[in-house]
Amino acid sequence: MNPREEIIKQLKKITNLKEINLEIPPEGLGDYAFPCFVLAKTFKKSPIQIAQDLAGKIKPTKLIEKAEAKGPYLNFFVNKTIIAEDILRKIIKEKNKFGSRKHKKEKILVExxxxxxxxxxxxxxxxxxxxxxxxxxxxxxxxxxxxxxxxxxxxxxxxxxxxxxxxxxxxxxxxxxxxxxxxxxxxxxxxxxxxxxxxxxxxxxxxxxxxxxxxxxxxxxxxxxxxxxxxxxxxxxxxxxxxxxxxLWTKKTVQVLKELEKTGKLFMDEEERYVLDQKDSNLPMESPFLVLTRADKTSLYPLRDLAYHIDKxxxxxxxxxxxxxxxxxxxxxxxxxxxxxxxxxxxxxxxxxxETGKMSTRKGNLVLLEDFMKEALQKAREEIKQRHNNIDDKDAKKIAYGAIKYSILKVTPERNVTFSWKALQFEGDTGPYIQYACARINSILRKYEKEIDEKIDFSLLKTDEENNLIKLLSNFSEIIKESQRTLKPTIIINYIYNLAQGFSNFYIKCPILKADEGLQKARMLLASCVKQVLENGLSILGIETLEKM
RNA sequence: GCGCCUGUAGCUCAAUCGGAUAGAGCAACGGAUUUCUAAUCCGUAGGUUGCAGGUUCGAUUCCUGCCAGGCGCGCCA
The missing domain is CATH 3.40.50.620 (HUPs)
Incomplete structure (x- = not known):
């Protein structure tokens, strides 16, 4: 059992609630938080009072160090050493499967x-x-x-x-x-x-x-x-x-028309087109009709599309x-x-x-994807040239296309975006930033020259930077779950950006190779786990990582 | 005209089904490199979350109206 599960179990027992919704409190207030507002009505007390009452009833365990009431919230502090051990071991064991759920295979068609x-x-x-x-x-x-x-x-x-x-x-x-x-x-x-x-x-x-x-x-x-x-x-x-x-060649469109005829909703209009009456389908349109053929009986897209979807x-x-x-x-x-x-x-x-208006292939008012890719590639080559003697084109592509994918997936799908050539950045909240964090870890791994040892003293990982990383790592499965629920890439993007940012902080403040042997081993394990999770996240976005940057 | 989506810092975007002080990046300014990669890090500044109401312990989030942009509303696909 992990701490989260244990907290939920204890809370369920005390509160009789069926669902416990835990939150991550702001920095420094603990590891998990339970908002007590939901109980205010049933207990007929203020959430502040409830939080205090509950705090007294939580039993400290191996996993839960303490529970503290802070206003209307009950904040939990968990045993960080055990969490670290639990999550890092799991990452090392599950590798590129870490974060995914186990379940039976189900077929899904994605078009x-x-x-x-x-x-x-x-x-x-x-x-x-x-x-x-x-x-x-x-x-x-x-x-x-x-x-x-x-x-x-x-x-x-x-x-x-x-x-x-x-x-x-x-x-x-x-x-x-x-x-x-x-x-x-x-x-x-x-x-x-x-x-x-x-x-x-x-x-x-x-x-x-x-x-x-x-x-x-x-x-x-x-x-x-x-x-x-x-x-x-x-x-x-x-x-x-x-x-x-x-x-058309398989006559499946004709079959669709026949099937529709049986429903009594298909008719031929005054211009001799086949039209489906959709008045009963509660559609938000003035005249709910779906025109399926032209007057000359050639097919229209909806008819072929119907045949296709039936065929799926x-x-x-x-x-x-x-x-x-x-x-x-x-x-x-x-x-x-x-x-x-x-x-x-x-x-x-x-x-x-x-910026000049709407895109239209017909009117030629457009920016081609291939031109955008070329531009990104050229920029990537220039950046590499500034840092290294020779340009590896494979690496340049990884960076360029990583930047493109990241920048497009970063924006929540239902929002319009206005394209700008200036939008292609390699610094800050970008694909290359995440890749850079991975490259830095790879560099340390090369210099370390030894195998990663998972038999370490987990209690040595205790700085804010290390705790932050462990906390983030243990949240990855939730992130995956949430992004599957919504099918939105932004959740994973935000997560890996936070993780890469957390690593950069750790990198500056917590030297690895210069640390004493025990701490060195511990930090090495942590860094390689961060790399694994970054790679797992990036792979879902279709972004590759590099040995060097 | 009707329906759906969007509006958050100068710019580009976040905010995990209503939660704690609305967060990042870019741009600006000031700092950090005898150090595991400075594509990095730290700091300063920047906000009436389009506007006006409402719902409630609490609203960027839900409801209503308005404004602005996007998309759609019969022989395009």
Whole structure:
């Protein structure tokens, strides 16, 4: 039993409460705190009085040194030596599994990124991919069997436009696509008659015309390859690519229409489109209809998306979506519910804005993710050059991409962010700061030259800096639990930043290699445990560490 | 117009389902290196948590109204 559990056990016995909510008190007031407000009504006393009463009833044990009333709070002081021994031994034993919970394997499908194959991704798209990759890594860390899916929107008006724009071009590369896409959008805006050609292309495609299919496939392949290469560079990988067009070729979209027909909610409107009536689904919209086909019976995205989600078949799945999809997702969910099918748990994020306004691939007002990566890489190379003779490109990438990932994941997903080139920092609350703490520990480990010994005198770890680190380390599992509950990366980001900061303090004030043998061994163990936990946290964010910086 | 999200220090962001004195970083200023890596550390300064009410022992957090930004509201995806 750890001290936290023992405190909860004692409190439950004394108070008869079913749930005990412990807090971490401000510095110096103890290790755990129990706020007594909840008991004020049942005991008909002031929380201040209750705290005092309870303090007298807490029995000191091996783990709990004392309980002290401070205003309406009951603060607990625990035996730090036992905590240190408990937590450090656990970290050494569990290594890169430390912090994860033990449980039976459960399959979860996570769909993320899924961007239109029309051009190189802009930085806003990175938010989807990074958030999705974080969720994948977090759940894998927790022992889930995760399958990562990428839905390739290889069909539809946008792609048809691109195909049209590429009509008279000889050889097209990934880098040509963005300009091609912008130009065809401009062209169609100026001469709307051209739009007809786009719909003709789609009609031919859906009829299965092989030549048209090939034209689409060629463009989509170039695009998807280029996009995936960029994400691959960021170490974001996918287990399966699901092509939207497959749902047409397998006639699954037709099946969906048939199924919907049985519900009596599907009708053909005055313009001969198939429309799903969603009036009974309690959706916050004026006219709750989901249009599934065009008048020429070619499919619209919601129809193909429905077929895709029915096909996912997993009992549990998660999907990362931009906030523009919020209402649409409610519609999709309602349609799935109507068919008796499960829907995924959505995770939404807000858009990245530019100082010059909103981002738009169509209008070419955007910052490309690859340009941001290049900029970060160049900065990383310069920083390394200032410190070392030769630049290891692998290291430069770790730093650059670590900084990018950290800066994007740092912001809570539902907030808008305004992109700025100046935002890329390597100092302070950044990825490189955490990596630097790890590199410092690695450096000490190299100079120590001996194996880490866990048979140490734990009572030697008693400075504020050491206690702070031990306290933080013992909180890691809670942090993981909390971030799994919310699927938000900020919780882990804050934690590892605090831990790295705590280590920097410790590093300045508590010399390791110069300490006496016993203390040296103890601090060495502590430092290597800090490194382990930092690495565990970073690995969930997809950030790598370095031997030297 | 209606619905959802956001608004915290000059800037970028935190704040673990309502808790103790709202915390960091950047920028500014002042300090620390004969020392395990200065991508570091310490200090100073910086706040009516958009505004106005309300709920309660207690509100950045919950409710109402207003203001500002984002997103959405039938043949884009």
């Amino acid at each position: 993320h990124t899924s961007i239109n194959p029309n051009a190189s991704p802009h930085i806003g798209r990175a938010r989807n991919a990074l958030l999705g990759d974080f969720i994948v890594r977090l759940l894998r860390f927790q022992g889930y069997d995760i399958e990562t899916h990428y839905f390739v929107n290889d069909i539809g008006k946008q792609i048809a436009m691109l195909v049209l724009g590429a009509e008279d071009k000889q050889k097209i590369t990934f880098n040509d696509l963005l300009n091609l896409y912008i130009k065809i959008n401009e062209k169609i805006e100026k001469t709307p008659e051209l739009e007809q050609k786009v719909f003709e292309l789609l009609k031919k495609l859906e009829e299965g015309d092989e030549k048209t299919k090939k034209r689409f496939r060629d463009i989509v392949d170039i695009c998807v390859k280029g996009q995936v290469k960029i994400f691959r560079e960021l170490d974001i990988k996918y287990d399966k690519f699901d092509y939207e067009s497959d749902y 078949k997993k009992s549990k799945s998660i999907i990362v979506l931009g906030e523009d999809q919020k209402l649409y997702f409610q519609q999709l969910k309602a349609a799935l519910t109507l068919l008796g099918k499960p829907s995924p748990q959505p995770v939404f994020y807000s858009f990245v804005l530019l």
